[in-house]
Amino acid sequence: MIKNMKKTITISAPGKLMLFGEHAVVYGKPCIVTSVNQRISIKAQKNDEPIFVLNAPDVEINNYSKPLSDLGNGEIPKGAKFVEFAVLNFLEKYRSVIPARFADSARRANAGIQLETVAQFKSTFGFGSSSASAVCTIKALAELFEIKLTEKEIFDLAYKTVLDVQGLGSGFDLAAAIYGGTLYFVTGGKTIQPLAISHLPLIVGYTGVKADTATIVKEVKARFEKYPKLLKNIYDGIAMIVKEAKIALEKNDLEKVGQLMNLNQGYLETLGVSSEKLSAMIYAARIAGAYGAKLSGAGGGDCMIALAPSSKRKAIEKAIEKVGGKVLEVEVNTEGVKLT
Numbered sequence: 001m002i003k004n005m006k007k008t009i010t011i012s013a014p015g016k017l018m019l020f021g022e023h024a025v026v027y028g029k030p031c032i033v034t035s036v037n038q039r040i041s042i043k044a045q046k047n048d049e050p051i052f053v054l055n056a057p058d059v060e061i062n063n064y065s066k067p068l069s070d071l072g073n074g075e076i077p078k079g080a081k082f083v084e085f086a087v088l089n090f091l092e093k094y095r096s097v098i099p100a101r102f103a104d105s106a107r108r109a110n111a112g113i114q115l116e117t118v119a120q121f122k123s124t125f126g127f128g129s130s131s132a133s134a135v136c137t138i139k140a141l142a143e144l145f146e147i148k149l150t151e152k153e154i155f156d157l158a159y160k161t162v163l164d165v166q167g168l169g170s171g172f173d174l175a176a177a178i179y180g181g182t183l184y185f186v187t188g189g190k191t192i193q194p195l196a197i198s199h200l201p202l203i204v205g206y207t208g209v210k211a212d213t214a215t216i217v218k219e220v221k222a223r224f225e226k227y228p229k230l231l232k233n234i235y236d237g238i239a240m241i242v243k244e245a246k247i248a249l250e251k252n253d254l255e256k257v258g259q260l261m262n263l264n265q266g267y268l269e270t271l272g273v274s275s276e277k278l279s280a281m282i283y284a285a286r287i288a289g290a291y292g293a294k295l296s297g298a299g300g301g302d303c304m305i306a307l308a309p310s311s312k313r314k315a316i317e318k319a320i321e322k323v324g325g326k327v328l329e330v331e332v333n334t335e336g337v338k339l340t
């Protein structure tokens, strides 16, 4: 717990839902992601001693601490990895420009840090809690040490953090956490384009199963290495769907968006990343009258999404619950990272 009267910075960032393009976006293709109204927040304070302290009770991290000189080394608990590497990357990049008033100049390189995270959502939903906490960490340190960073500078440092921790990943969830709204995004932040979306009547169904994104992404990579031509065609097909979906979303053509969701789900089934539970929930939603439905994220578990005409909303929610899903109250297209 952060108790004393030192300056405290509080930052929050939203979680995300992938609308179109998962997996293909790891291989240079575009995707469409939206931010959700469930957020991660982080409180940050400077420490007098050159020590990093983290409390993240939602992921069972209590009073985890180590000398700054050990950041990134040794056994790091899973729940602490993204935050620890975000701190390490921030200090490596910006240590030399931390203003001298935050410590005497001899100790400037050792400005210690205390962080505490709180999540409004369970890390098991697949809303990107690790990425949102890396974004919050970088923004909080920049505010704490009064260093001005652009959104793209935060993105680049957070993306390095994701690659340091899990090796593979597109960074789409970081973009949602930083910029908010609904974004057309290309791998590694090559394009980050906000889309003008008015209203997206989504239903979100949670499978109750936590997907292990890093493992699923590695499995898909192994499949790609085995069948490169086949999978390349799938990624090209998904990219075409994403481009059509961008136009349909901007025109608010919900029927077309729904049909494109169904097409995208077909490709995800072919990639082998859906699951019996996800597919049951997706079919239940479609049969109950959804414009379309698909999994959202890595697959294997986490959440599915359905686009619902308002007259069918209740029936679709009931159908999803009947096959064992849990409907989550989620609003989309919300604000990005901010000082609170």
Ligand code: MEV
Pocket: 018, 021, 022, 023, 024, 025, 026, 168, 169, 170, 171, 172, 213, 217, 296, 297, 298
């Ligand atoms: C996981 O939520 C989405 C993936 O496309 C991985 C990524 O983009 O980093 C499977």
